[in-house]
Structures are given as C-alpha cells and as structure tokens.
Amino acid sequence: MEKYLEEAPKSWKYRLVLAAVPKDGAPYEDSFSVHIDRPVSYWDQIYTFLSDPQVRVDAYRSEGRVLVTVSLRTEVSVPCARCLEPARTEVGGELRYIFSLRRDEQQREKAEESKDGEEEIIILDSWEDEIDLGQLIWEVLITALPGAVLCSPDCLGLCPQCGANLNLGPCGCKKESRDPRFDVLRNFVEDSGK
Structure with a gap:
C-alpha cells in the first residue's frame, strides 16, 4: 500500500x-x-x-x-x-x-x-x-x-540562520542589521561607485 x-x-x-x-x-x-x-x-x-x-x-x-x-x-x-x-x-x-x-x-x-x-x-x-x-x-x-x-x-516562522522555531522564543542567534540576500546588490553599488 x-x-x-x-x-x-x-x-x-x-x-x-x-x-x-x-x-x-x-x-x-x-x-x-x-x-x-x-x-x-x-x-x-x-x-x-x-x-x-x-x-x-x-x-x-x-x-x-x-x-x-x-x-x-x-x-x-x-x-x-x-x-x-x-x-x-x-x-x-x-x-x-x-x-x-x-x-x-x-x-x-x-x-x-x-x-x-x-x-x-x-x-x-x-x-x-x-x-x-x-x-x-x-x-x-x-x-x-x-x-x-x-x-x-x-x-514568526523559523530562524533563517539556525532553523529554530521563533514562536517558542528567541533562538540566540546574532541579529544582523543587514539582510544577507542584498549583499550582491550592495557589492554592485560599491563597485559602480569606484
């Protein structure tokens, strides 16, 4: 079956x-x-x-x-x-x-x-x-x-770094002020400014 x-x-x-x-x-x-x-x-x-x-x-x-x-x-x-x-x-x-x-x-x-x-x-x-x-x-x-x-x-979903369920409480991961998904754009802007 x-x-x-x-x-x-x-x-x-x-x-x-x-x-x-x-x-x-x-x-x-x-x-x-x-x-x-x-x-x-x-x-x-x-x-x-x-x-x-x-x-x-x-x-x-x-x-x-x-x-x-x-x-x-x-x-x-x-x-x-x-x-x-x-x-x-x-x-x-x-x-x-x-x-x-x-x-x-x-x-x-x-x-x-x-x-x-x-x-x-x-x-x-x-x-x-x-x-x-x-x-x-x-x-x-x-x-x-x-x-x-x-x-x-x-x-609240899952922590994008460690995968902990954020509904159960904070996971203890260091919170970054920037979103790593935008690193490519940030690098592009920095390179075009040179």
Missing part, C-alpha cells in the same frame, strides 16, 4: 444513477461522506484529514443535459508554511459538471468552442445509465486543498 494517496481511492464506489434524476427538471440531492485512510500528497504538500469529507451532490436535467454539482467540506492538518508545525484548516470546494447523452452535442460543442466562458460538456455513451462520482469527488477535493496554511496569523 502506498504511503500517500495521489489519486481517488478505488474504494470510492459512488454512482449517480441517471434514472434517479427527475425528467421534469426537479432537483435531485444526495449527501454522504467518503473515507480517506491515509494522507494525501499534492504539490509536494502532505494533507492529513482530520474528518471524513462530507459530500453533497445536486443534479437536475435541462435541455437534454444533466447538470451535476459536487461540493465537499472537511478539515485537514498540514505543515505551517512558516514554522512547519501542524496547522488545522477547514477545506471546502464545489465544481459543476455538464453531462449529455445526445449524439449531436459533439458537433454543437465544436461549433461553440470559440466562445469564452463555455463549460466543457462530457458526452456519455447512449448505453450509460450512471455517472461514476469517485473521480469527480477527487477533483473537487484536490482543487479545494490550500497551497499555504499558517498555524496562526502572527506566526
């Missing part, structure tokens, strides 16, 4: 049966939770889930299409972007998908491809009677994960 999840778990066997979505345009709603049994690795960041993600699926029919909205809420722990201590944050996201069983949809979509703001239409085969929600839930989850989380807004 892999140490981290990098794709939707195979155990996510959630389906939207198309026959359950009313043909009169009335909304279909479903809520459930998905289980994540290990941390998720995404963009070199490790996200540990503190609760099972709560998923909500809303669907309705319109103009021969099925519009599906998948939303998700959960809480994760991730290393603080400044001090690397665990930081908790709530995560939530939502994506909308458009599905069609109409064969002429592909030609219509190609004709409208040049329009800005058009959403991609996922063409289902005529024999398909359900939509696999596992990959859709994974997409919502991944797009909702934050890039940088702080343990607190006033986190």
Whole structure:
C-alpha cells in the first residue's frame, strides 16, 4: 500500500444513477461522506484529514443535459508554511459538471468552442445509465486543498540562520542589521561607485 494517496481511492464506489434524476427538471440531492485512510500528497504538500469529507451532490436535467454539482467540506492538518508545525484548516470546494447523452452535442460543442466562458460538456455513451462520482469527488477535493496554511496569523516562522522555531522564543542567534540576500546588490553599488 502506498504511503500517500495521489489519486481517488478505488474504494470510492459512488454512482449517480441517471434514472434517479427527475425528467421534469426537479432537483435531485444526495449527501454522504467518503473515507480517506491515509494522507494525501499534492504539490509536494502532505494533507492529513482530520474528518471524513462530507459530500453533497445536486443534479437536475435541462435541455437534454444533466447538470451535476459536487461540493465537499472537511478539515485537514498540514505543515505551517512558516514554522512547519501542524496547522488545522477547514477545506471546502464545489465544481459543476455538464453531462449529455445526445449524439449531436459533439458537433454543437465544436461549433461553440470559440466562445469564452463555455463549460466543457462530457458526452456519455447512449448505453450509460450512471455517472461514476469517485473521480469527480477527487477533483473537487484536490482543487479545494490550500497551497499555504499558517498555524496562526502572527506566526514568526523559523530562524533563517539556525532553523529554530521563533514562536517558542528567541533562538540566540546574532541579529544582523543587514539582510544577507542584498549583499550582491550592495557589492554592485560599491563597485559602480569606484
């Protein structure tokens, strides 16, 4: 078993049966939770889930299409972007998908491809009677994960010289009045003044 999840778990066997979505345009709603049994690795960041993600699926029919909205809420722990201590944050996201069983949809979509703001239409085969929600839930989850989380807004981070966590107290390193990152510019100015 892999140490981290990098794709939707195979155990996510959630389906939207198309026959359950009313043909009169009335909304279909479903809520459930998905289980994540290990941390998720995404963009070199490790996200540990503190609760099972709560998923909500809303669907309705319109103009021969099925519009599906998948939303998700959960809480994760991730290393603080400044001090690397665990930081908790709530995560939530939502994506909308458009599905069609109409064969002429592909030609219509190609004709409208040049329009800005058009959403991609996922063409289902005529024999398909359900939509696999596992990959859709994974997409919502991944797009909702934050890039940088702080343990607190006033986190002091790590000492750039010794690496000590400055939130726990001063580290004892000699504080320089100048920033060593600007030494190259300082040398350039001194050399150009000669």
